[in-house]
Amino acid sequence: MKKTVQELLLVENKQLNHDNFKLVLQAPTKLPEIFPGQFVNVEIKKATEIFLRRPFSVLDVDYENNTFSLLVKILGRGSKVLTTYEEGEKISVVYPLGNSFTLPQKQDKVLLIGGGSGVAPMLFLAKICGLPAENVHVILGARSQQDHVNIDAYQAFGNYYFTTEDGSLGEKGFVTHHPVFTNELSTFDRVYTCGPDMMMKAVAKEAAVKGISCEVSLENMMACGFGVCLCCVEKTKEGNQCVCTEGPVFNINKLTW
Numbered sequence: 001m002k003k004t005v006q007e008l009l010l011v012e013n014k015q016l017n018h019d020n021f022k023l024v025l026q027a028p029t030k031l032p033e034i035f036p037g038q039f040v041n042v043e044i045k046k047a048t049e050i051f052l053r054r055p056f057s058v059l060d061v062d063y064e065n066n067t068f069s070l071l072v073k074i075l076g077r078g079s080k081v082l083t084t085y086e087e088g089e090k091i092s093v094v095y096p097l098g099n100s101f102t103l104p105q106k107q108d109k110v111l112l113i114g115g116g117s118g119v120a121p122m123l124f125l126a127k128i129c130g131l132p133a134e135n136v137h138v139i140l141g142a143r144s145q146q147d148h149v150n151i152d153a154y155q156a157f158g159n160y161y162f163t164t165e166d167g168s169l170g171e172k173g174f175v176t177h178h179p180v181f182t183n184e185l186s187t188f189d190r191v192y193t194c195g196p197d198m199m200m201k202a203v204a205k206e207a208a209v210k211g212i213s214c215e216v217s218l219e220n221m222m223a224c225g226f227g228v229c230l231c232c233v234e235k236t237k238e239g240n241q242c243v244c245t246e247g248p249v250f251n252i253n254k255l256t257w
Contacts, residue, residue, distance in 0.1 A: 002032065003097060003225070007090040011067060013083070016149045019074040021083045022059065025091060026067045034061045034068060035100030036125035037194075037217050037249040041225040042070075043092040047081040052223035052231075053094065054078045055244075057194070059120040060127065068095075071120040071149070097225040098248045101125055101192050101215055108135065108189040112158070113175050113203050115141040115195030119149065121217055122194060126157045133158050137188070139178050141199065145169035176202045186210050194219070204252040214252045218243045 004027075012024035041053035056070040074080045085091060101121070104110050108131065114122035119140055126136050136158030142148045145168035151160060162170030163178050171178045176199070185191075185206060193203045194217035207214035220232040220243040227245035234243050236254050241247070 003094060004032070005092065005094050008093050010085050010087055010089050010091055012069075013085060013087055015083075016071075017146055020147075020149050021072045021074075022069055023072055023082070023085070024067050024069045025093065026065065029066075031061065031063055031066055031068065032096060034058050034096045036121045036128065037100040037215075038096040038098050039222070039225075039248060040068075040070065040093050040095035041097060041222065042082065044078050044082050045092070046084070047078055050078045050081075052229075053225070054082070055097070055222040055225070057117065057120040057217070058096070058124060060124055071117060073117045075117075094225050097222075098244060099246070101217070101249050102190075102251075104129055104131055104190050106130070109187065110136055110190045110192065111180070111185070111188040112136065112138040113141075113181070113191065113193040113195070113199075114138070115175060115199045118194030118196070118199075118217065118219065120194075122192065123151060123154045125192060126154055129157075137161070137180060139163065139175045139180060141175040141195070142169075174202070175199060176206070181206070185212065188212060190214070193217070201257050204255075204257055208252060215249055216252060216255070218248045218250065220248070222248070 008025040011026045014022045039055045039057050059069045059071045061068045112122040138158045139161045141163040143165045191207045191214040200216045222232045222244040223229045225244045227242040232243040233240045
């Protein structure tokens with residue numbers, strides 16, 4: 001897929017909670033097809049001490065208005081500065097990068113599990129996977145209710161369940177503690193997940209035990225997006241591979257987990 005480097009117009013910068021923002025960017029030309037799991041690399045010119053671009057998963061795409069949105073969670077200096085950009089400013093973006101999740105078959109029942117910034121591709125996948133809502137189940141995990149983002153715009157596309165470490169919303173504990181995961185995992189045809197490594201490894205382990213197809217979207221540091229800087233190398237059963245070019249989505253059967 002052809003990669004594009006463009007100055008995109010920031011048309012919306014909306015704070016979702018204390019450290020999550022939704023940025024909507026508009027392209028000057030027709031957008032290429034963008035799929036769940038793919039990401040973009042953003043140059044943060046206002047943070048002059050940061051030389052490398054920052055990767056962000058795509059949250060949604062609006063082809064009619066030629067825009068796509070990113071979920072930006074403040075994790076450091078770069079992401080914090082990015083959230084200070086104002087509507088009307090332009091941001092240099094390389095997109096679309098990486099591969100995407102395998103879309104399910106029409107008869108599949110799927111489980112999507114997201115945590116932290118990994119919520120973005122799960123919401124995007126729920127929206128465009130093409131399945132009836134009753135076949136799409138989504139578990140979203142966060143530290144507390146305040147850390148969860150509003151998902152009203154996605155409610156029509158699936159059944160949503162929440163976990164929080166402090167019990168302030170949904171099931172107390174991690175995503176792997178939710179009854180849908182602990183009691184119903186074997187009823188699903190496919191599992192998709194994105195989030196912290198420990199969470200994805202726990203999900204992948206149980207999916208492997210039950211013989212369920214599972215894809216994970218790795219969140220390794222990806223500075224260039226072209227496989228040149230080697231920041232994102234992951235050990236796989238086929239040798240070391242760059243997550244930005246061979247991933248970020250991998251079937252767990254390819255990983256050494």
